[in-house]
Amino acid sequence: MIWGLVAAFALLAVGLYGLLALRNLIKLTIALQLMMKGGLIAVVLAGDAVGQRGLGESLGVTLIIADTVAAVIGLALAVLVRRRLGSLDIEVVSKLRG
């Protein structure tokens, strides 16, 4: 159980690191997914640990749907960026500042 939690937070850390360090929009979306999957493990484990498996799992299923929506929209925007600006580098979407 405790190792499961460690794994979840490890995924969170990897995801955050990815968001921090990656420059490709698609890769950023993947990093976000990693982080969300960490959350998935955490809720399912927590539900299991307190004897409410159904609760944890239904929360997990909902989470899968939700992060899929985020991934789809993120990827769709990435595709549009690529089409319009010809690049997936984060540099092209860093114009709004100040």
Add this chain to the structure above:
Amino acid sequence: MFNWVVLSIAFPLAGVLLNLALSRRLREPWPGVLATIMVAGAGIAAALTAGALAAEPEGSVITLGSWIAVGDLHVTWALRVDLLSTLMMLVVTLVGLLIHVYSIGYMRGDARFTRFFIYLNLFVAAMLLLVTADNLVVMFVGWESVGLCSYLLIGFWFDKTKGEGWRNSTAARKAFIVNRVGDLGLLLALFMIFWTFKTLAIEEVLEQAAHTLELGAPIATAMALLLLLGVSGKSAQLPLFLWLPDAMAGPTPASALIHAATMVTAGVYLIIRMQALFVLAPAAQMTAAAVGAVTALFGASAALAQTDIKRVLAFSTISQLGFMVTAAGIGSTSAGLFHLMTHACFKSLLFLAAGSVIHALKHHGRQADFDAQDMRFMGGLWRRMPWTFITYWAGALALIGLPPFSGFFSKDEILASAYEYHPAIFILLFAAAFLTALYVARQGLLIFAGRPRSKAAVAAAESERVMIWPLLILALFSAVGGALNLPGNGLLAHWWEESGLPVHEAGFNPTVAALAAAVALAGVGLAWALYGRGKADVSHADPLEKHLGRLFPGIQQGWGLDALSVKAVVYPFNRLGVALSRFDLNGIGGADRGLAHVVGLSAQRLSKIQTGYLNWNIAIMIVGIATVLLLVALWRTG
């Protein structure tokens, strides 16, 4: 059903909103008609309130809701219906209604016709709020709002050519600034009242004052004197009267409504409303009486030498307000209110008649140096403008105070009270009454008697009906308004006692009345002797000037007080400003600009955190997470 009072305020406000909303759709004269209907509605509501009051003379307070509630300070939107507020409402709506009707004719063709009526409606609403407020803060809101309307209307023609627009807006600014001095006094009084009584509800303040303060208590004197400063600003008393003559730059109907009949009497209303406080402070009463009486004499004397038709009336208003302040100050509240009401009728009548004359002349004035407001270009108008002539003189006789016109009765009550109070006050007022007769008769003769002294006066024709009807109605009221409080069985005095307001009446004094009538007649006779044949051309000196000699230009300048104030206040103030600005550059300016510099610099620095990079955004979010977790950890361990 005292709830009518709410409707009375709501009507003109609705007029403002409707005219704003429809400003693109309504064409002249419909915005004026709409505004007039709204004021008529307010008047009907006020009359219904009065009807309800007749059934329950002690009145009531209508609470609409709470406005501010912080600590001890509870300000509620509460309106007070009692005899005083209802009479004020009736005066405001009646005179307001007639002036609205008149304005439809007077403002015909003006580029900002709709805006004028929006201001007028807003003024009526604000004035009604002022006189009905049951809380000093709400009253202050009305007080400031009427000041705002006054400012807007004085400077209404701010865009006239040849520097005239500049003069108008300067006059507006002057009124605004001078009034701020008075408002400072009023605000300080409010602070002091709240400090002492922990409330600003008028009823509670007066009750607590009566129970907790002794006669002559310094705190009561201080409050009353500070209130008096506010009064002297709004009601144009010494030393803050300076703005009123200049305020005549506004359109004449606005002068009639705001600067003669209603707004300027707000100060008198305030003294009457806070009478219980003044009663506790004899020193403040004495000051009010002295200020009022001196102002009365001063205003009357300055009015003698004016050539501008409206400036005569402005100084006359200052003088008459002096009468009222004296009366209210020495405790003859019902006499003060009586004179307020009759004065509202006859002075607005005089203004409107003057407006009618100006209106008739200004379309024909083509000769150089012609001024449609200069009485030296008039004369002989009685034949050309008969209705204006008759109604003007009805008002004039009321102002002079000849029986049986209304002014005779109201002024006589004040004189009788002053006679009992102090001989010096009485003599000042008595002299003012004599000068009043002289200057009014002078004006009436200069305008209407003799032969026309300009081409414009020759060509002048009677004004249109929509302007004449209000004149006729006001003339009727000016003639018979005295019936409200005839000696012997005065209706007003009777109501006053019934309503439980503080009262101190002198009653009718036949000797004083006879003397006053005699002196008024003497004044008129003197005026006839001097001006009866209308020898006051621009090329001639004023007949009075021969007799007064070098005094004449002096009183023409308002005894030089205006110039003195420029020298004594404005000029040093400007010098101080220049000096301070120099100091500023070298002294505080450093610190001041330093602060601005710090803000600017930190803004610049901080805007760098918004780099636009998503990675960076995530990074500072992580910093946020770390900060929160660190704080939580610190809290749990410490």
Add this chain to the structure above:
Amino acid sequence: MNAALPVGLLTLPLLSSPLAYFVGRFSGRRHGLAQFVALVVLLVAWAMFVAMAGQLAAGETPQFEYGMIAFRLDGLAMYMAALALGLSTLAVFFARQMFQARAGSEKYYAALLALTGAMIGLAGARDLFNLWVWFETMIAASYLLVVIFHDEALNLEAGFKYVVQSAMGSGLVVFGIALILLDTGTLNLDLIAQAAPHSAMAAIGSALCFIGFGVKVAIVPMHTWLPDVYTQSPSVSSAVLAGAVSKAGLVGLLRVTAALSAAIPWADLFMLFGAASILAGNLLAFRQRDVKRLLAYSSMGHLGYVMLGIGFGLHAGQTAGVYGGLFHALNHSVMKGLAFFSIGAALYLLSRPVGREHGLRLDDLAGMARRCPLLALALTLALFSLAGIPPLAGFMSKWQIFAAGLAANSPWVTALVVFAALNSVLSLGYYLPVVNALYREGASEGQTRLPLPRLMAIPLVVLSFLIVLLGLWPDAVRWLVAPASVLGG
């Protein structure tokens, strides 16, 4: 029978969202029909809201339970429902003229309805599971509001940042929920409140929720998406985001706060981050020449005041501060809604096509007062109220926050009040130039003499009226705000 109304209020906007889409897609009449459907749905929802407001005033709390879905419309939920319904109704009025029947704008009404339903669901949720699900639904619906038109690369940029940062916040909430579940064994807010957990695990969970919901509230330093999104979205969306969505984040946060009140020092966090948001929002707004960006930063500052007020209330354990905070949040919705609607109207008058909205400079507003006095007046009212000039709404609520802070009689809290008051004065420094620009002479570019359509004028008039009304009569919304400010009750 009692359940019908709350069920209706929750499901009607959600279920009719696809209806609005299909009607708009296939009717082809310039989306007038989609607008009409959305409007009818929202008006019916209003009717249900009013009926339930009556019940709430009578002391009943409308609620229902179905399996794992529990829904209760207590004071805070009704408050949020009013904001959500209010802003979306006005946005529906505004949207069609603004979008000028562009292809795809029917999606807007669908998204708006779904968003409204999600916000009501979020406000009524009784357990952390539902709370999060609705939160996620709300975020998903709001994506569409932001990137519905992507004519410019900059719109895509703002959209991408919004998606990533929102999803990150939502993920942190999930972690927080997992920890809280692990600690207390339940997700029911009432049961959690009874258990009053104060273990380290509950503390970390609460902290993660603070951050996660804080992304939507745009608390410093989770605010970085906000200026880009508010600037690049159509102004109608900015109004809804600033007026309702940010408040929904706050309501979510308050639910967690009430349930886990013993876990972490909420009062201190609220006050500290509130003060930081005020300062950062003000300073960042200070040098802005882009009006929408300026308003976005000012939103941050105002949410800071709200947080500060709630912090005062939590600190002293009395409702006055919370009341002030929530009252200010309501006023902020009115003021910022009005400001963004006015900007939208200005863009319309300047013939800037929707989707290319950025870069409305101060100078572009010159001469607006002559061109459309109503718009100038509305924007001026909104800005004066935001700056806290009496007697407008913004002043009254700021005053209540400050008064609650002073009543705490603690030197630190008093210092915060002074700090916030000084910031309020500082804010005039960037609001006044906008007003000045409005009334300056000068022909704005885009000389087409379009009049302002009547449907667009409606929100401006309604909100202007509210600003004046709430300034003169702040108790007019006491029935709504007072029940909401009893946290956890």
